[in-house]
Structure formats: C-alpha cells, structure tokens
Amino acid sequence: MSAVGVGIIGVGVISDTYLENLASFPDVEVLVVGDLLVDRARAQAEKHGVPAWGSAEDVLAHPDVQLVVNLTIPAVHVEVSAAAIGAGKHVWSEKPLGLSRDGVAGLLEQARAVGVRIGSAPDTLLGPGFQSAKRAIAAGVIGEPLFAQTAFQTQGPDLWHPNPGFLFAQGAGPLLDMGPYYFSALVSLLGPVDRIAAVGMKKQEQRRIHTGPNAGDTFPVEVPSTIQILTAFESGTQAQSLLSFDSALERHGILEIHGTEGSIVLPDPNMFTGRTAYVKPLGVLRDGDPHEQTWIDVEETGTVTGRGLGVLDMVRSIAADRPHVASGELGRHVVDVLLSAQDSAATEQFVKVESTVGPVPLLPDGFDPLAATL
Numbered sequence: 108m109s110a111v112g113v114g115i116i117g118v119g120v121i122s123d124t125y126l127e128n129l130a131s132f133p134d135v136e137v138l139v140v141g142d143l144l145v146d147r148a149r150a151q152a153e154k155h156g157v158p159a160w161g162s163a164e165d166v167l168a169h170p171d172v173q174l175v176v177n178l179t180i181p182a183v184h185v186e187v188s189a190a191a192i193g194a195g196k197h198v199w200s201e202k203p204l205g206l207s208r209d210g211v212a213g214l215l216e217q218a219r220a221v222g223v224r225i226g227s228a229p230d231t232l233l234g235p236g237f238q239s240a241k242r243a244i245a246a247g248v249i250g251e252p253l254f255a256q257t258a259f260q261t262q263g264p265d266l267w268h269p270n271p272g273f274l275f276a277q278g279a280g281p282l283l284d285m286g287p288y289y290f291s292a293l294v295s296l297l298g299p300v301d302r303i304a305a306v307g308m309k310k311q312e313q314r315r316i317h318t319g320p321n322a323g324d325t326f327p328v329e330v331p332s333t334i335q336i337l338t339a340f341e342s343g344t345q346a347q348s349l350l351s352f353d354s355a356l357e358r359h360g361i362l363e364i365h366g367t368e369g370s371i372v373l374p375d376p377n378m379f380t381g382r383t384a385y386v387k388p389l390g391v392l393r394d395g396d397p398h399e400q401t402w403i404d405v406e407e408t409g410t411v412t413g414r415g416l417g418v419l420d421m422v423r424s425i426a427a428d429r430p431h432v433a434s435g436e437l438g439r440h441v442v443d444v445l446l447s448a449q450d451s452a453a454t455e456q457f458v459k460v461e462s463t464v465g466p467v468p469l470l471p472d473g474f475d476p477l478a479a480t481l
C-alpha cells in the first residue's frame with residue numbers, strides 16, 4: 108500500500124491549515140482541490156503544490172481520490188458529503204456534520220449502504236493534549252466524573268473573519284460553530300447525552316464586518332449569539348456550558364471535569380495541545396491550615412500537528428479495519444445535542460436527545476502522524 112489519495116472541496120479560510128498539515132503526513136496525498144470559485148481552487152493548488160484543481164465535480168471525478176475532505180460552509184455540508192459518498196468516496200467533514208437531524212442520519216445511512224466511512228470534525232479530540240487528558244481520566248485520577256463546566260466567550264468572529272455572515276446565520280452562532288468542540292469533548296469523556304436545557308439571547312439584530320474587502324457591511328444575526336446550556340448525560344453526569352459571541356471578556360477553552368476523587372482542567376478543546384492538571388480534595392481542614400491546592404500536571408505525550416489528524420486517523424483505521432475516533436456517529440450525536448439545545452432555548456423546555464453513540468475510542472498507542480505506515 109501507499110499514501111491514500113485525498114481531494115478537498117471548499118478552499119476558504121481554513122483550507123491553508125489543512126493543506127499544510129496534510130502535506131506533512133506521509134500516509135495521505137492531496138491530489139486535487141475544488142471550489143465553487145475555481146480561481147480560488149487554482150490559487151490554493153498553486154500555493155500548496157497540489158497537482159490538480161477545479162470544481163467539486165472535478166474532485167469527485169478524480170479516479171485516485173479515495174477520501175474527500177469537505178471544507179465548505181455548514182449550509183452545504185450534507186449536500187457536498189452526500190455527493191462524495193455517491194461517488195464512492197470516504198468523507199471527512201468539517202463541523203458541524205450537518206444542520207438537520209434528518210440530513211445527518213441520511214448521510215450515515217447512505218455511507219453504510221455504499222460501504223464507505225464518514226468522519227466529522229473536530230479532530231482536536233485527536234491532539235496529544237486531549238488524548239493525554241482522556242487517558243489520565245480513564246486511569247482514574249479524578250475517580251468517577253460527577254459534573255463538568257465549559258465556557259467559550261468572545262466578542263465574536265465578525266472581528267476577524269472576512270466573511271462572517273454565515274457564523275451568525277441559521278446553522279451557526281456560537282452553539283453550532285463552537286459547540287461542536289465542547290460537546291464532542293464532553294461526549295467523548297462522559298458518554299452520550301440524555302436531555303438538555305438552554306436559554307439564549309442576542310446582543311444585536313445586525314452586526315458589522317470588520318476586516319477584508321467587505322469591511323463596513325452589515326449582516327443579520329439570525330440565531331442566539333449567547334447561549335447557556337445544562338446537559339444531563341445518560342451516565343448521570345451533568346454539565347453547564349456557556350457559548351457567547353457577545354462578551355467583552357475574552358475567555359475560551361474552559362473545560363473542567365469534577366469527579367469523586369479530584370477535579371481536572373483540560374486543554375482548550377479547540378486546540379491540539381495544552382496543559383492538563385488536576386487537584387485532589389483538600390481533606391479535613393483544621394483552623395489555620397493552608398487552603399492552597401497542589402496542581403498535579405498530566406504529561407502530554409504524542410506529536411503535535413493539527414487539523415487533518417482526523418483524516419489521517421480515518422485512512423489508517425480503514426487500512427487496519429478498526430473504528431476511527433472522530434466518527435460520523437459521534438458527529439451525528441453532537442449535532443442532535445446542539446439542535447436539542449437550540450430547540451430548548453426556543454421552547455424553554457428540557458429536550459430529550461433521541462440519538463446515542465457508543466464509547467469513543469482512544470487513538471492507538473504510539474500514533475505518530477509523521478510516520479509512513481501504509
């Protein structure tokens with residue numbers, strides 16, 4: 108065997124990162140990039156040394172492409188992934204996997220029928236930071252998880268994204284844009300969600316683009332730009348989560364799990380690396396005893412790379428006939444959870460989450476993205 112042929116559809120802002128990382132993995136080779144804007148595909152192909160470019164159809168027609176990486180905007184994720192599956196290709200999709208429960212369920216069914224695999228971002232779950240933290244929790248450093256907290260609060264991506272309208276439209280907002288990082292991490296650690304409640308709000312009805320050729324233009328805010336969520340997991344574990352594009356205080360990447368024998372602070376779930384540390388209970392305190400807690404660091408093992416790890420895990424898993432970590436089933440459950448939070452914010456009722464997902468595996472020991480293994 109040798110490197111697996113990959114084609115990318117959608118070469119916007121995030122495609123540089125993918126193209127750089129995928130080029131560093133010997134087990135994959137990007138053969139073609141495609142976009143609605145063929146000139147953009149050509150420019151990215153030339154910039155990154157990709158031999159072919161064109162439309163989405165050109166990517167699907169390439170005979171040596173076995174896996175398609177879908178980096179289009181969320182509104183067309185299902186349509187583009189379905190076309191790729193229809194062409195017999197495995198699919199890695201950027202998040203969210205889709206914007207409707209039916210759309211995502213249809214994709215999974217189609218992939219099963221055709222006999223190809225689906226993977227869904229985020230693949231930060233595969234980074235050494237999260238993997239090391241997950242191994243420590245599995246080893247029992249905090250005992251049994253009881254409850255969790257997550258927080259993502261910023262002024263909003265309209266400050267830096269040249270085309271931010273889609274991030275405030277149906278299918279995005281902080282819930283569907285950033286929620287996949289936090290809820291994929293929570294589900295990977297705590298298992299499937301049983302029910303969810305949320306409240307949401309908007310700071311403004313219109314926002315402004317701050318950078319790029321359209322700076323100064325306004326666009327509508329269609330969905331809550333702040334949402335607060337209570338999550339009950341099937342295991343009985345609970346979580347509270349804040350997701351906001353309206354906060355003057357920039358604070359993100361908060362992911363804490365509190366267990367029967369300790370509390371652990373994990374790396375930012377939107378990052379591939381970062382500090383993990385835990386504390387043990389102080390125990391019985393007498394008057395005058397110091398209350399400082401001692402942080403115990405978890406050693407981070409593994410090679411740090413970045414976006415594209417999920418693609419690599421897929422091609423290696425296919426070759427080894429093992430399940431890949433960031434699976435379509437996980438992506439589907441997370442979409443269901445996020446849509447349930449959206450429904451709850453709209454109805455002010457707890458929403459029962461109908462889908463479920465099996466245990467999310469760890470990466471195999473010694474997984475080295477930079478090794479040639481195929």
Ligand SMILES: NC(=O)c1ccc[n+]([C@@H]2O[C@H](COP(=O)([O-])OP(=O)(O)OC[C@H]3O[C@@H](n4cnc5c(N)ncnc54)[C@H](O)[C@@H]3O)[C@@H](O)[C@H]2O)c1
Binds near residue numbers: 270
């Ligand atoms: N920008 C980021 O920092 C970032 C980070 C992580 C994940 N993502 C995710 O990556 C995806 C893309 O985000 P982006 O910021 O690169 O968006 P973008 O708008 O910059 O790029 C999207 C590209 O897809 C193309 N496209 C749209 N519909 C298409 C279709 N039907 N066929 C072919 N091409 C099509 C567009 O022409 C554009 O070039 C989104 O799902 C987003 O959630 C983005």
